[in-house]
Amino acid sequence: MVTPRLKDVAALAGVSVKTVSNVINDYPFVREETRVRVQLAIDKLRYRPNLSARRLRTGRSGLIALSLPEISTPYFGEIAGLIVDVAEQRGWTVLIDQTGGERSHEQRTAAGIRADLIDGSIASPLSMTAADIAALDPHHPVVLLGEQLAMVAADHIAIDNVRAARETTEHLISLGCRRIAVIGARPRHNGTANLRLEGYRLALDDAGLRPVRSLVAPASDFHLADGYAAMQALLRTRRPPDAVFCFNDLLAFGALRAVAEAGLAVPGDIKICGFDDIELCRYSSPTLTSVSPDKRAIAETAVDLLARRITGAETGPGQDIVVPHTLEVRDSTAPAGQRR
Amino acid sequence: MVTPRLKDVAALAGVSVKTVSNVINDYPFVREETRVRVQLAIDKLRYRPNLSARRLRTGRSGLIALSLPEISTPYFGEIAGLIVDVAEQRGWTVLIDQTGGERSHEQRTAAGIRADLIDGSIASPLSMTAADIAALDPHHPVVLLGEQLAMVAADHIAIDNVRAARETTEHLISLGCRRIAVIGARPRHNGTANLRLEGYRLALDDAGLRPVRSLVAPASDFHLADGYAAMQALLRTRRPPDAVFCFNDLLAFGALRAVAEAGLAVPGDIKICGFDDIELCRYSSPTLTSVSPDKRAIAETAVDLLARRITGAETGPGQDIVVPHTLEVRDSTAPAGQRR
DNA sequence: GGGCGGCTCTACAACGTTGTAGAATCAACG
DNA sequence: CGTTGATTCTACAACGTTGTAGAGCCGCCC
Numbered sequence: 001m002v003t004p005r006l007k008d009v010a011a012l013a014g015v016s017v018k019t020v021s022n023v024i025n026d027y028p029f030v031r032e033e034t035r036v037r038v039q040l041a042i043d044k045l046r047y048r049p050n051l052s053a054r055r056l057r058t059g060r061s062g063l064i065a066l067s068l069p070e071i072s073t074p075y076f077g078e079i080a081g082l083i084v085d086v087a088e089q090r091g092w093t094v095l096i097d098q099t100g101g102e103r104s105h106e107q108r109t110a111a112g113i114r115a116d117l118i119d120g121s122i123a124s125p126l127s128m129t130a131a132d133i134a135a136l137d138p139h140h141p142v143v144l145l146g147e148q149l150a151m152v153a154a155d156h157i158a159i160d161n162v163r164a165a166r167e168t169t170e171h172l173i174s175l176g177c178r179r180i181a182v183i184g185a186r187p188r189h190n191g192t193a194n195l196r197l198e199g200y201r202l203a204l205d206d207a208g209l210r211p212v213r214s215l216v217a218p219a220s221d222f223h224l225a226d227g228y229a230a231m232q233a234l235l236r237t238r239r240p241p242d243a244v245f246c247f248n249d250l251l252a253f254g255a256l257r258a259v260a261e262a263g264l265a266v267p268g269d270i271k272i273c274g275f276d277d278i279e280l281c282r283y284s285s286p287t288l289t290s291v292s293p294d295k296r297a298i299a300e301t302a303v304d305l306l307a308r309r310i311t312g313a314e315t316g317p318g319q320d321i322v323v324p325h326t327l328e329v330r331d332s333t334a335p336a337g338q339r340r
Numbered sequence: 341m342v343t344p345r346l347k348d349v350a351a352l353a354g355v356s357v358k359t360v361s362n363v364i365n366d367y368p369f370v371r372e373e374t375r376v377r378v379q380l381a382i383d384k385l386r387y388r389p390n391l392s393a394r395r396l397r398t399g400r401s402g403l404i405a406l407s408l409p410e411i412s413t414p415y416f417g418e419i420a421g422l423i424v425d426v427a428e429q430r431g432w433t434v435l436i437d438q439t440g441g442e443r444s445h446e447q448r449t450a451a452g453i454r455a456d457l458i459d460g461s462i463a464s465p466l467s468m469t470a471a472d473i474a475a476l477d478p479h480h481p482v483v484l485l486g487e488q489l490a491m492v493a494a495d496h497i498a499i500d501n502v503r504a505a506r507e508t509t510e511h512l513i514s515l516g517c518r519r520i521a522v523i524g525a526r527p528r529h530n531g532t533a534n535l536r537l538e539g540y541r542l543a544l545d546d547a548g549l550r551p552v553r554s555l556v557a558p559a560s561d562f563h564l565a566d567g568y569a570a571m572q573a574l575l576r577t578r579r580p581p582d583a584v585f586c587f588n589d590l591l592a593f594g595a596l597r598a599v600a601e602a603g604l605a606v607p608g609d610i611k612i613c614g615f616d617d618i619e620l621c622r623y624s625s626p627t628l629t630s631v632s633p634d635k636r637a638i639a640e641t642a643v644d645l646l647a648r649r650i651t652g653a654e655t656g657p658g659q660d661i662v663v664p665h666t667l668e669v670r671d672s673t674a675p676a677g678q679r680r
Numbered sequence: 681g682g683g684c685g686g687c688t689c690t691a692c693a694a695c696g697t698t699g700t701a702g703a704a705t706c707a708a709c710g
Numbered sequence: 711c712g713t714t715g716a717t718t719c720t721a722c723a724a725c726g727t728t729g730t731a732g733a734g735c736c737g738c739c740c
Contacts, residue, residue: 005727006726006728013695015690015729016689016690017726017728019690022728026685028687028688029686029688029689031687034688034689050396050725050726050727051392051394051457052391052395052396052725053726053727053728054726054727055727056396056695056697056725056726056727057694057695057726057727058695058727058729061436071420071421072420073425074412074414074417076418077413078412080412081411081438084411084436085438093457095403095435096424096436097433098424098428117392117401224620224622237723253623253624257623257624257625257627259356260625260626261399279412280620281588283568283594283596283597284593284597284624284625285597285600285625345696346697347740353721355720356720356721357697357720357721361697361698362719368717369717370717370718370719371718379711389697390697392695392697393695393696393698393725394697394698396695396697397696397699397724397725398698398725494716
């Protein structure tokens with residue numbers, strides 16, 4: 001038994017193909033009786049519209065792409081899961097596009113091939129350049145997550161990174177820490193990492209603490225291995241830090257490992273904070289203090305805004321939307337002698 | 341400037357639309373000179389075929405679905421990343437379908453809507469029932485990962501779960517453990533968990549150890565929280581285990597947390613093993629011994645086999661393919677007094 | 681009662697692609 | 711020299727859908 005077509009439904013209901021199409025698309029001028037008869041035929045045959053044909057005719061596919069550097073990163077995995085959920089609820093289907101950090105030529109070509117299959121994209125340009133994004137079809141709606149790209153006039157959704165970093169640093173200062181390091185600086189990229197660095201510096205400044213260059217550890221990537229290596233380097237310095245603010249949770253877990261291997265205790269000898277609040281923060285040893293963006297709000301805002309761009313309900317200039325965050329304080333920054 | 345069509349290329353090259361199509365599809369009977377001229381026009385206009393139209397005409401979209409319970413689970417994230425990579429190399433695009441464990445009616449409908457957009461699926465039925473899978477279009481090629489579903493005559497790719505579990509248990513026995521618990525039994529499901537349980541029992545039997553019912557902890561799901569709760573329960577029993585074999589890494593991390601909170605040491609007081617070897621195993625405290633499936637082999641085999649099913653190169657009955665695995669021994673099962 | 685406008689439905693064309701059939705050319709063969 | 715077959719290309723139709731234009735009907739108003 002082949003998949004039913006509009007014409008099969010039309011034949012069964014005794015109307016024209018177009019009338020069936022009209023029922024499906026909620027065209028108002030269809031008699032109630034006709035509508036019911038057509039609907040019955042649709043249900044009976046289990047008819048589903050052919051998206052390729054519809055897209056060919058209307059120019060829309062109902063497909064949106066989610067471009068992420070790496071799906072396997074827990075934070076992106078959590079975000080991706082939420083976006084898929086929300087999109088599904090709204091009637092969109094998500095196609096996940098893994099950019100692989102450095103977009104190779106082949107991958108860019110692949111994106112091009114898919115471009116006319118996709119109505120719009122949600123992109124997290126952590127490792128992409130502005131040029132990469134701009135290279136996409138200019139008529140193609142894009143909503144950016146996390147990182148603001150100056151060159152791109154696209155919508156942009158993020159938490160207030162400066163404030164979040166400032167609050168985190170203040171938290172460490174309030175615990176008595178004075179040599180606070182960061183892991184995850186990315187001097188060459190002009191994105192999220194710099195905002196977090198700025199918040200860190202503002203907090204130090206407020207507290208009258210002098211910024212120490214050797215306490216700002218760069219990370220070429222935001223993986224476990226990078227946090228591990230950066231922490232080892234920090235521990236090897238003449239005066240190691242008494243607290244480390246990592247710019248994401250994986251860096252923090254890598255750092256935790258390095259501290260453990262050095263025979264030091266967290267939070268006793270060193271306090272550690274992460275960023276993103278992935279689920280594992282609540283289960284690591286010690287549990288990890290982390291900045292928690294409202295991920296569901298990010299997903300909902302992104303999908304809704306993109307949908308409005310695609311349908312043309314929203315035509316103004318690119319918006320900057322700020323979603324809330326909280327600082328989830330856990331054992332890795334417990335005051336001396338305490339466990340929460 | 342609108343996206344170029346075949347006819348634009350044809351006009352520029354001074355040939356018919358069909359000749360351009362023939363060049364694109366490597367039809368052999370095209371003069372070398374014509375081919376070059378057409379190719380130049382394609383490059384000049386940056387022509388890309390419209391997939392919707394192609395799909396409408398050929399019945400193929402170049403899209404494959406990857407159905408996973410949850411993208412946010414690290415193991416599935418890693419597998420998804422690899423599959424997307426491999427598929428991209430082979431010219432396929434992956435659409436990730438998050439089933440959400442319990443497939444709601446809405447989600448099943450969504451799958452139905454997409455069904456005619458997709459050439460085939462790779463599915464990991466950890467939380468799906470056989471009926472769920474069977475409900476998919478029977479003409480729709482499916483490759484299953486991990487779990488064998490008796491009712492479905494589909495291709496199936498997995499490691500030898502019984503052997504892997506047996507080896508892991510033997511490893512624990514060889515370290516002198518005698519009260520070895522498992523976390524992750526799923527009596528009602530007939531899938532992977534049961535195979536791992538079988539391997540565990542075989543190893544106990546070989547060593548002359550009596551199976552103890554209270555040491556077999558079920559887990560309703562395979563999440564951190566489930567491992568945490570199960571471990572707490574095991575620790576509350578009259579004679580707690582001296583080793584725990586968790587059926588995935590998240591369960592193991594949850595268990596680690598419970599042990600830490602109880603003030604016990606791993607591996608000193610209790611040894612713990614995981615399963616899946618996600619990247620975090622190398623960075624947790626302590627690092628986690630885990631069964632490591634060859635994930636790249638899984639991804640490559642799955643994509644290639646599915647592609648052969650779609651193109652019709654493979655038409656035989658469903659195959660059972662076993663991919664290799666290793667046991668990665670780390671600190672969580674280090675012999676007393678040792679750190680690896 | 682003639683005309684107008686709203687409602688309901690239909691026929692047809694078009695979206696961009698590829699399969700089919702066949703036209704045109706050329707070389708080789710009997 | 712006519713026929714055959716291989717090569718190269720083209721015209722046309724079709725995939726399933728929806729937009730456009732318009733036909734037919736009804737009720738209402740002047």
